[in-house]
Amino acid sequence: MSKRKIIFDTDPGIDDAVALLTLLNYEPFEVLGITSVAGNKGITHTTDNASKLIKYSQKDIKVYQGAHSSYLRVKGGLPAEGRDGGNVHGVDGLGGVGLPVDPNNISSISAIDFILDSVRTYPGEIEIISVGPMTNLALAIDQDEATMRKVKKVWSMGGGVFRGNVTPVAEFNYWFDTVSVEKVYSLGNDVDIVMVGLDATHQCIFDANDLAFIRLAAGEKGELIYAMVQDYLSAYWKFNKYIGIVIHDLLPVLMAIDPTVCSRLVHSNLRIVHEGLTKGQCIVDLVDSWKLNKNAYVVMDMDVRKCKELFMEVCFNQKVKETYQSVFPTL
Amino acid sequence: MDKMKLIIDVDPGIDDSLALLLAGVSPEFELMALTVVSGNIEVNQAARNARFAMKIVGRDDVTIAKGCELPLVRNYVDATDTHGKDGIGEVYYPKEEPIDHGSATTVISRLLRQYPYQITIAALGPLSNLATILKRDAEVLTLAKEIVIMGGSVNVCGNCSPVAEYNFWCDPHAAKIFFDAHLTNVTLVPLDVTYKILLTPNMREMIRQFKTPLAQYVVNITGFYVDFHWAQERTLGCVINDPLVIAYLLDRSILTLKKGHVQIEIEGIAIGESVIEFREKDSSKLSNIAQSVDSKKFFELFLTRVFSEQKDDIQLMIEKGMIL
Numbered sequence: 001m002s003k004r005k006i007i008f009d010t011d012p013g014i015d016d017a018v019a020l021l022t023l024l025n026y027e028p029f030e031v032l033g034i035t036s037v038a039g040n041k042g043i044t045h046t047t048d049n050a051s052k053l054i055k056y057s058q059k060d061i062k063v064y065q066g067a068h069s070s071y072l073r074v075k076g077g078l079p080a081e082g083r084d085g086g087n088v089h090g091v092d093g094l095g096g097v098g099l100p101v102d103p104n105n106i107s108s109i110s111a112i113d114f115i116l117d118s119v120r121t122y123p124g125e126i127e128i129i130s131v132g133p134m135t136n137l138a139l140a141i142d143q144d145e146a147t148m149r150k151v152k153k154v155w156s157m158g159g160g161v162f163r164g165n166v167t168p169v170a171e172f173n174y175w176f177d178t179v180s181v182e183k184v185y186s187l188g189n190d191v192d193i194v195m196v197g198l199d200a201t202h203q204c205i206f207d208a209n210d211l212a213f214i215r216l217a218a219g220e221k222g223e224l225i226y227a228m229v230q231d232y233l234s235a236y237w238k239f240n241k242y243i244g245i246v247i248h249d250l251l252p253v254l255m256a257i258d259p260t261v262c263s264r265l266v267h268s269n270l271r272i273v274h275e276g277l278t279k280g281q282c283i284v285d286l287v288d289s290w291k292l293n294k295n296a297y298v299v300m301d302m303d304v305r306k307c308k309e310l311f312m313e314v315c316f317n318q319k320v321k322e323t324y325q326s327v328f329p330t331l
Numbered sequence: 332m333d334k335m336k337l338i339i340d341v342d343p344g345i346d347d348s349l350a351l352l353l354a355g356v357s358p359e360f361e362l363m364a365l366t367v368v369s370g371n372i373e374v375n376q377a378a379r380n381a382r383f384a385m386k387i388v389g390r391d392d393v394t395i396a397k398g399c400e401l402p403l404v405r406n407y408v409d410a411t412d413t414h415g416k417d418g419i420g421e422v423y424y425p426k427e428e429p430i431d432h433g434s435a436t437t438v439i440s441r442l443l444r445q446y447p448y449q450i451t452i453a454a455l456g457p458l459s460n461l462a463t464i465l466k467r468d469a470e471v472l473t474l475a476k477e478i479v480i481m482g483g484s485v486n487v488c489g490n491c492s493p494v495a496e497y498n499f500w501c502d503p504h505a506a507k508i509f510f511d512a513h514l515t516n517v518t519l520v521p522l523d524v525t526y527k528i529l530l531t532p533n534m535r536e537m538i539r540q541f542k543t544p545l546a547q548y549v550v551n552i553t554g555f556y557v558d559f560h561w562a563q564e565r566t567l568g569c570v571i572n573d574p575l576v577i578a579y580l581l582d583r584s585i586l587t588l589k590k591g592h593v594q595i596e597i598e599g600i601a602i603g604e605s606v607i608e609f610r611e612k613d614s615s616k617l618s619n620i621a622q623s624v625d626s627k628k629f630f631e632l633f634l635t636r637v638f639s640e641q642k643d644d645i646q647l648m649i650e651k652g653m654i655l
Contacts, residue, residue, distance in 0.1 A: 169643075207532075207533050207569070207653065208530045208531075208532040208533045208535065208536030208537075209531055209533050209567060211532065211536075212532030212557065212567055212568075213532075214569055216558070216567070217561075233536065234540065237536075237537075237540040238540075241644070241647060241648075241651075242532045242538075242653070243536045243537050243540075243648065243653045243654065244391070244533075246651075289578040323565075327565060327567050
């Protein structure tokens with residue numbers, strides 16, 4: 001059987017990094033390439049960070065640099081907004097763990113060209129896991145919408161139905177580039193688009209017990225992840241009063257690997273607000289009151305335990321998962 | 332209300348240090364003395380560690396007196412594999428000596444005579460100091476109001492052998508002398524209950540976020556312990572035995588007790604085992620043995636007292652189910 005063909009569109013970012021380390025360790029997927037986008041950090045940082053993670057994973061794939069800012073700024077010829085100060089992802093976007101960049105795995109082909117070429121080569125086969133702003137996908141749609149309608153699936157981390165993070169109602173990725181979100185969901189009649197938003201991701205808190213387990217039981221990669229998430233952990237204490245972290249971008253990867261980690265999926269209409277107080281809010285018509293086309297599969301609940309076990313198994317190995325099960329027994 | 336006069340006989344030690352913090356911040360106690368013994372770490376470093384802990388909570392006023400350097404009979408084996416080379420997790424290596432107040436055994440005897448039937452003794456290390464006093468003058472310990480001992484194991488595995496707990500295993504002869512003296516009002520807090528007192532990574536992370544020097548100290552000294560517990564027994568988090576004794580003195584509802592006759596094995600493969608006969612009828616031989624523990628109550632008390640400034644955060648974390 002041929003492997004499922006994946007493109008990972010990302011703005012690493014700590015949670016992106018954990019998601020990518022997991023994805024690259026999953027044998028049944030063929031990851032064709034990684035496309036970078038500005039979001040958590042500026043485009044140079046996110047491209048470099050993707051390169052670092054590919055090198056760390058010793059994979060023979062490339063990162064294709066994408067949009068340096070949101071759709072309207074790119075189209076308007078505006079420069080990138082400065083997003084390279086210290087924030088929850090650390091100054092370098094990877095919590096300061098100091099992995100080396102590998103210039104050889106950074107392609108000269110643009111993200112948009114790479115995505116379109118891949119879909120043309122494998123129409124109806126490409127699944128895009130999109131965990132940053134959707135700018136690259138929107139720019140590809142602008143260039144060749146017919147081709148983009150031949151994407152098999154989009155697994156998207158972004159949005160939220162009943163919660164936000166940038167504002168009370170808006171999640172960062174979707175808020176950062178609302179126009180692109182609208183363009184992508186306009187494909188919803190032809191392409192399955194699965195939204196893994198904040199309602200789902202916040203159910204899956206990796207608490208300090210889980211993280212201590214990862215440090216102690218999951219070898220060198222576990223120690224790397226533990227080191228990487230330390231500032232992120234402090235940020236969750238500061239902003240959410242969690243003793244733990246939400247690894248948002250990991251969840252669409254886990255969904256793509258095993259859709260049964262989702263325990264409630266709602267096929268519904270999704271629209272996004274472009275301006276005003278609720279800018280970036282995605283309005284999901286869970287009860288079909290608008291009777292509009294259903295362009296989104298929205299994940300509302302996760303099986304948290306299953307998510308964690310799957311993560312332990314895929315990112316590390318079967319043995320780590322079994323140890324996890326024995327350290328955290330269930331009834 | 333009168334304060335509870337308390338002597339803590341101790342060998343700090345990571346969990347011992349946590350016990351000292353709890354005692355140091357609790358206004359119910361009048362801390363008469365900390366009497367130090369070789370155990371987890373040899374007595375001189377243990378005394379420095381005791382001073383270090385008391386300084387952290389601003390209780391440098393408390394008398395610290397050094398006692399036995401060695402067990403009565405056995406060769407001394409410390410527990411630095413568990414507690415680190417400095418006895419408190421290899422971060423601080425305290426160097427400051429406590430002021431010399433004479434020997435521990437003299438200090439304990441003097442205080443008991445001065446305040447007969449008024450002093451509670453919490454014994455958290457090997458019983459070498461108390462046994463030495465008993466050997467010298469069997470009467471003086473009867474002047475204690477109450478003695479609470481952390482040691483032994485009944486229906487759970489020991490931590491030094493399948494049947495022996497460290498304090499009794501380190502100096503079994505002292506433990507035997509102590510229990511054979513049949514003092515009244517002795518309570519034993521064995522591993523059976525202290526094993527339930529697990530400081531989890533979640534709790535440590537919460538404490539780390541408090542970012543005070545005290546919080547940093549607690550996180551730093553327990554780090555080594557966490558790694559040890561994982562390597563040794565695949566326990567995630569660290570068991571903190573000794574603070575349970577102090578917490579019990581503050582809130583008697585934390586432990587349930589049952590009467591039993593404690594005897595100590597001093598030779599063979601079961602050396603250091605505490606053998607408890609619950610059917611013993613002769614009431615003069617009976618001690619109280621802790622049977623069960625309300626660990627939630629313990630942690631609520633321990634955390635909100637030691638970190639009283641962060642009480643609201645602690646309560647919020649309890650409500651959210653994140654630490655208990």
